[in-house]
Amino acid sequence: MLVISALKQVANAATNAVHSATGNVTGHNNSGTPSTPIMPGGTPGTPSSKAKEKIMLRAKVVVALYPFRAIEGGDLSLEKGAEYEVLDDSQEHWWKVKDENGSIGYIPSNYVKEKELLGLQKYEWYVGDMSRQRAESLLKQEDKEGCFVVRNSSTKGLYTLSLYTKVPHPHVKHYHIKQNTRGEFYLSEKHCCGSIPDLVNYHRHNSGGLASRLKTSPCDRPVPPTAGLSHDKWEIDPAELHLLEELGSGQFGVVRRGKWRGSIDVAVKMMKEGTMSEDDFIEEAKVMTKLQHQNLVQLYGVCSKDRPIYIVTEYMRHGSLLNYLRRHEASLGANVGLLLDMCIQVCKGMAYLERHNYIHRDLAARNCLVGSENVVKVADFGLARYVLDDQYTSSGGTKFPIKWAPPEVLNYTRFSSKSDVWAYGVLMWEVFTCGKMPYGRLKNTEVVERVQRGIILERPKACFKEVYEVMRKCWAHCPEVRPSFRVLKEQLISVSQGLVND
Numbered sequence: 431m432l433v434i435s436a437l438k439q440v441a442n443a444a445t446n447a448v449h450s451a452t453g454n455v456t457g458h459n460n461s462g463t464p465s466t467p468i469m470p471g472g473t474p475g476t477p478s479s480k481a482k483e484k485i486m487l488r489a490k491v492v493v494a495l496y497p498f499r500a501i502e503g504g505d506l507s508l509e510k511g512a513e514y515e516v517l518d519d520s521q522e523h524w525w526k527v528k529d530e531n532g533s534i535g536y537i538p539s540n541y542v543k544e545k546e547l548l549g550l551q552k553y554e555w556y557v558g559d560m561s562r563q564r565a566e567s568l569l570k571q572e573d574k575e576g577c578f579v580v581r582n583s584s585t586k587g588l589y590t591l592s593l594y595t596k597v598p599h600p601h602v603k604h605y606h607i608k609q610n611t612r613g614e615f616y617l618s619e620k621h622c623c624g625s626i627p628d629l630v631n632y633h634r635h636n637s638g639g640l641a642s643r644l645k646t647s648p649c650d651r652p653v654p655p656t657a658g659l660s661h662d663k664w665e666i667d668p669a670e671l672h673l674l675e676e677l678g679s680g681q682f683g684v685v686r687r688g689k690w691r692g693s694i695d696v697a698v699k700m701m702k703e704g705t706m707s708e709d710d711f712i713e714e715a716k717v718m719t720k721l722q723h724q725n726l727v728q729l730y731g732v733c734s735k736d737r738p739i740y741i742v743t744e745y746m747r748h749g750s751l752l753n754y755l756r757r758h759e760a761s762l763g764a765n766v767g768l769l770l771d772m773c774i775q776v777c778k779g780m781a782y783l784e785r786h787n788y789i790h791r792d793l794a795a796r797n798c799l800v801g802s803e804n805v806v807k808v809a810d811f812g813l814a815r816y817v818l819d820d821q822y823t824s825s826g827g828t829k830f831p832i833k834w835a836p837p838e839v840l841n842y843t844r845f846s847s848k849s850d851v852w853a854y855g856v857l858m859w860e861v862f863t864c865g866k867m868p869y870g871r872l873k874n875t876e877v878v879e880r881v882q883r884g885i886i887l888e889r890p891k892a893c894f895k896e897v898y899e900v901m902r903k904c905w906a907h908c909p910e911v912r913p914s915f916r917v918l919k920e921q922l923i924s925v926s927q928g929l930v931n932d
């Protein structure tokens with residue numbers, strides 16, 4: 431049942447930002463917007479049948495935002511910036527398109543954008559939903575005078591220009607792009623332009639009050655993972671995987687870096703035999719490859735024909751969030767904005783799972799991974815259901831994540847998105863202590879006793895009162911009283927706007 435409902439909801443999800451055709455941006459829509467079916471005869475206030483016919487006849491044209499190399503037969507390569515006619519978009523993640531030479535094949539739908547909705551996305555300098563903290567890390571890493579990006583401001587519908595300069599010392603300046611009453615865009619009121627791209631062009635030639643002219647924007651930015659390695663592909667041939675160094679090992683066995691068909695970086699989890707109910711998991715993996723979000727580690731597929739089973743996922747270069755926090759305690763501890771941004775990213779990934787009625791069951795910093803540009807993603811969602819080890823699955827077991835479990839899980843093993851919310855509160859605590867063990871050296875039995883008595887974790891030193899208030903809400907005894915991830919995300923974004931400048 432879970433599988434079917436999750437699939438249906440995934441198929442309905444649409445997560446595109448909405449921009450006007452001119453590049454002058456009118457607003458965003460990150461919620462699902464299912465298309466309205468056209469009824470025969472029409473209803474009052476809807477377009478006439480002729481107009482409808484026109485709409486239906488007009489081909490949907492998309493533009494490639496990233497290059498894509500077709501490896502599997504039936505797929506089609508994408509050239510960045512080129513246009514494609516959509517022939518079949520009935521599947522959510524892989525669309526059948528035709529290129530200008532008439533070649534037809536499948537492409538990943540998250541690599542293209544409808545031409546009419548393209549807005550700023552065609553520009554190298556536009557980075558969409560990137561936080562101030564991540565923009566700063568990215569520009570500092572590039573270390574080039576005048577390097578800049580334009581990003582969505584945390585206030586919906588507004589944009590911010592982030593600019594790196596070495597004068598008088600290396601730092602990043604952030605400028606809100608404002609609009610006057612005539613709808614023109616400006617950074618300094620003396621220089622107004624009809625659109626954001628015009629404004630960027632103007633400041634390429636004139637600093638016009640900025641710390642530097644706009645000179646360049648970061649290149650070689652990572653391309654997003656695809657939902658599966660090709661259309662309708664979740665079974666991966668192990669002969670096509672070139673295994674490289676070991677990345678770590680965990681509950682299920684060793685994880686190694688790999689290359690699929692010599693070109694795509696992957697992580698390969700080699701499942702220790704006898705650790706999971708394999709057939710059930712393989713069925714579920716088909717659904718999991720269809721879960722796609724910028725803050726979830728993408729499952730590419732499985733090698734299930736031989737033993738051990740391999741789980742093949744997106745490769746995250748900085749490894750587990752827990753180790754990352756511990757390794758970088760000195761620099762991260764002083765950057766509360768970055769810590770909060772990490773929490774918000776995890777919350778966004780979890781809000782996606784919650785929307786799709788998908789329960790994680792083992793959310794913790796050790797089960798999140800860090801990629802380039804400080805991107806944090808949730809990993810291993812749902813895997814706990816397939817573990818065969820009683821010590822891990824039963825709340826009395828030595829490997830059970832007691833310190834992340836709410837009372838209803840400890841008492842009745844009752845998992846829900848709200849038990850994930852409790853665990854998320856503990857994860858926030860891990861982030862703000864840069865990877866300390868919750869409840870220190872207390873034994874599991876002592877932790878259970880505390881949780882039952884309503885004693886919660888103390889406020890970490892680096893954590894603002896406002897952030898701790900959010901953690902406390904996650905630890906409400908009664909699951910119904912805890913906020914949803916959707917609400918948590920909004921609360922954390924507004925706390926972040928209040929505490930850290932945008």
Ligand code: AMP
Pocket residue numbers: 677678679680681682683685697699727743744745746747748749750796799810
């Ligand atoms: P796990 O079995 O998921 O606990 O993974 C064990 C360790 O392998 C983690 O702590 C990471 O350091 C590493 N690892 C797992 N998955 C990945 C991945 N997708 N990318 C990079 N490193 C990973």
